[in-house]
Amino acid sequence: MNNNYSRTQFIELYDTTLRDGAQTKGIHFSLSDKLTIIDLLDDFGIDIIEAGWNGANVTDTNLFKELGRRTLGNSRIAAFCSTFRPALSVDSDPVFRAGTAVNVPVMTLFGKSWDFQVREGLKIPLEQNIAIIAESLAYCRRRFDTVIFDAEHFFDGLEANPDYSLAVVEAALNAGADRIVLCDTNGGKLPGQIRQAMETVRNRFPGANFGFHGHNDADTAVANSLAAVDGGALQVQGTINGIGERCGNTNLCSLIPNLALKCGYQMKFITPNRLALLRPLSCRVSEVMRLPVTENQPYVGDNAFTHKAGVHIASVLKHPGCYEHIEPQWVGHRRELVVSEQSGRVAISHKLKGMGYKTCEEATLKRLVEEIKRLSSQGYAFDRAEISLELLIHDMLGEQGKGLTLEHLSCVPLAGIESSQLFRIELALCFAGSVRFRRHFSEHPVAAIQSMLLALMREEWAEFEPPRIQQVSVEALSSGHLRAWVALGADKSSQSMVVTGAGERAAQCLAVVESYRWAWLNARQNRQQSLHATMACSA
Numbered sequence: 179m180n181n182n183y184s185r186t187q188f189i190e191l192y193d194t195t196l197r198d199g200a201q202t203k204g205i206h207f208s209l210s211d212k213l214t215i216i217d218l219l220d221d222f223g224i225d226i227i228e229a230g231w232n233g234a235n236v237t238d239t240n241l242f243k244e245l246g247r248r249t250l251g252n253s254r255i256a257a258f259c260s261t262f263r264p265a266l267s268v269d270s271d272p273v274f275r276a277g278t279a280v281n282v283p284v285m286t287l288f289g290k291s292w293d294f295q296v297r298e299g300l301k302i303p304l305e306q307n308i309a310i311i312a313e314s315l316a317y318c319r320r321r322f323d324t325v326i327f328d329a330e331h332f333f334d335g336l337e338a339n340p341d342y343s344l345a346v347v348e349a350a351l352n353a354g355a356d357r358i359v360l361c362d363t364n365g366g367k368l369p370g371q372i373r374q375a376m377e378t379v380r381n382r383f384p385g386a387n388f389g390f391h392g393h394n395d396a397d398t399a400v401a402n403s404l405a406a407v408d409g410g411a412l413q414v415q416g417t418i419n420g421i422g423e424r425c426g427n428t429n430l431c432s433l434i435p436n437l438a439l440k441c442g443y444q445m446k447f448i449t450p451n452r453l454a455l456l457r458p459l460s461c462r463v464s465e466v467m468r469l470p471v472t473e474n475q476p477y478v479g480d481n482a483f484t485h486k487a488g489v490h491i492a493s494v495l496k497h498p499g500c501y502e503h504i505e506p507q508w509v510g511h512r513r514e515l516v517v518s519e520q521s522g523r524v525a526i527s528h529k530l531k532g533m534g535y536k537t538c539e540e541a542t543l544k545r546l547v548e549e550i551k552r553l554s555s556q557g558y559a560f561d562r563a564e565i566s567l568e569l570l571i572h573d574m575l576g577e578q579g580k581g582l583t584l585e586h587l588s589c590v591p592l593a594g595i596e597s598s599q600l601f602r603i604e605l606a607l608c609f610a611g612s613v614r615f616r617r618h619f620s621e622h623p624v625a626a627i628q629s630m631l632l633a634l635m636r637e638e639w640a641e642f643e644p645p646r647i648q649q650v651s652v653e654a655l656s657s658g659h660l661r662a663w664v665a666l667g668a669d670k671s672s673q674s675m676v677v678t679g680a681g682e683r684a685a686q687c688l689a690v691v692e693s694y695r696w697a698w699l700n701a702r703q704n705r706q707q708s709l710h711a712t713m714a715c716s717a
């Protein structure tokens with residue numbers, strides 16, 4: 179494995195998490211969410227952060243007011259807006275006027291570069307669209323340090339009517355655009371097509387600066403971005419975790435390490451130390467978006483360096499390079515080896531060592547492997563249930579009764595959230611004195627409790643009593659109380675428990691969790707596990 183930072187060319191990173199990312203179904207940024215993400219991107223070392231569209235919604239309007247007063251350490255802020263609308267003018271289009279009335283260094287305008295879109299979307303003559311683009315860009319040229327033109331649907335346009343698409347690019351360059359960003363707006367292109375198109379524009383406009391904006395509808399956005407860079411694009415646009423309209427945008431969490439580690443491109447701020455902030459960045463942005471990072475997401479997902487197959491684990495323990503393409507710490511991740519029905523003796527022996535067992539006889543090891551496979555065939559899943567696995571191992575090695583302790587639980591309203599509807603809930607479970615399970619949830623209390631209960635069920639409990647946990651739901655009552663159901667039996671109605679929490683919101687959360695603890699104790703009484711809770715509520 180080679181950590182290869184060798185090329186001298188700088189690639190400019192343009193993040194559109196807060197603009198194209200905000201176009202994702204289910205994602206809604208508040209003002210403080212946007213400010214938090216801007217700080218994270220700035221610390222990480224993104225060159226340009228597209229913050230939103232002034233005037234398009236209240237949050238963005240307030241955001242640009244706030245941004246006008248701030249300075250960032252590394253990044254420059256871009257505002258996004260369309261060219262003025264055909265029936266209006268630079269002076270009379272209120273959307274264009276508001277969109278460009280911002281105190282930021284970079285202005286990005288998007289315009290049509292596909293004749294079909296001009297005819298069908300704008301319903302105007304092709305020449306008029308070119309005039310609108312030129313005039314809108316010239317207006318911005320006089321007001322901003324950097325002006326970027328996003329040529330929407332450029333690749334579709336180049337295929338359909340190359341003369342027209344290239345004429346749009348020429349007009350944008352002549353009007354003073356610093357970068358022409360070629361957009362695969364419908365996200366259907368493949369790397370070979372992007373490479374060829376890049377060659378065409380580079381030959382036609384030598385010396386011009388191009389960028390690439392890719393969508394992931396054919397699952398090729400990252401590959402297309404790499405092809406664009408290889409073809410001469412100096413700027414790449416994308417989002418954290420690949421969010422964005424429809425199937426999303428180029429995932430910067432994959433693209434950045436590919437550019438740095440695989441292709442040897444340099445990015446102004448992305449040193450090896452900064453690259454090691456990639457996974458924390460991805461997780462933190464996810465947390466702000468209240469969406470989990472997809473587990474199998476390359477580089478940053480939970481499973482990116484998780485080994486499950488017995489054969490893989492046996493080799494990785496000899497040399498990680500046998501089944502890893504880079505070292506996890508380069509992107510701020512860690513290696514994980516999990517035990518399951520896919521394990522052999524090596525994986526389980528490794529687990530035993532980690533638990534402090536110095537030796538284990540071959541016959542015992544074999545018995546453990548067989549028992550794990552037997553239980554797995556009944557629906558137990560140990561790869562997500564480390565503590566359950568450890569309880570089983572202790573039992574089988576004659577050390578029953580080692581306690582499982584709920585050590586710490588706190589529920590704190592998140593500072594700086596204007597709605598004050600969000601809580602940060604922290605939960606730590608200790609087993610045999612060391613913390614084995616820790617989770618943070620930053621959510622509305624109802625959602626947070628659901629997540630917490632489901633996580634507990636999935637990871638710590640359900641494996642021992644698979645049929646018994648049927649459903650958990652939490653509901654906010656109009657009285658301000660929370661009501662929780664924990665359905666314990668095969669027949670959901672017969673053993674469900676209803677608990678109503680009272681008091682302050684944080685205390686309500688704790689009341690519900692306490693009720694869950696009660697359910698847990700009842701469900702586990704046959705196993706005689708002890709559960710002690712110390713709860714702290716700092717609300």
Ligand SMILES: CC(=O)SCCNC(=O)CCNC(=O)[C@H](O)C(C)(C)COP(=O)(O)OP(=O)(O)OC[C@H]1O[C@@H](n2cnc3c(N)ncnc32)[C@H](O)[C@@H]1OP(=O)(O)O
Nearest residue numbers: 231234235260261262263264273288289290299300330363
């Ligand atoms: C490729 C991309 O991802 S572009 C992303 C664009 N982002 C968004 O749309 C999110 C934010 N948008 C909004 O909040 C609203 O759409 C606004 C405030 C921008 C505009 O709202 P409205 O004025 O009510 O217009 P509406 O959204 O209904 O329609 C968009 C208008 O822009 C026009 N338009 C679209 N592209 C362009 C362009 N490149 N140049 C000029 N006008 C354009 C459309 O033709 C349409 O006008 P029409 O109905 O007269 O044909």
Ligand SMILES: CC(=O)C(=O)O
Nearest residue numbers: 288328330331361363
């Ligand atoms: C500009 C943009 O978001 C697109 O063309 O997809």
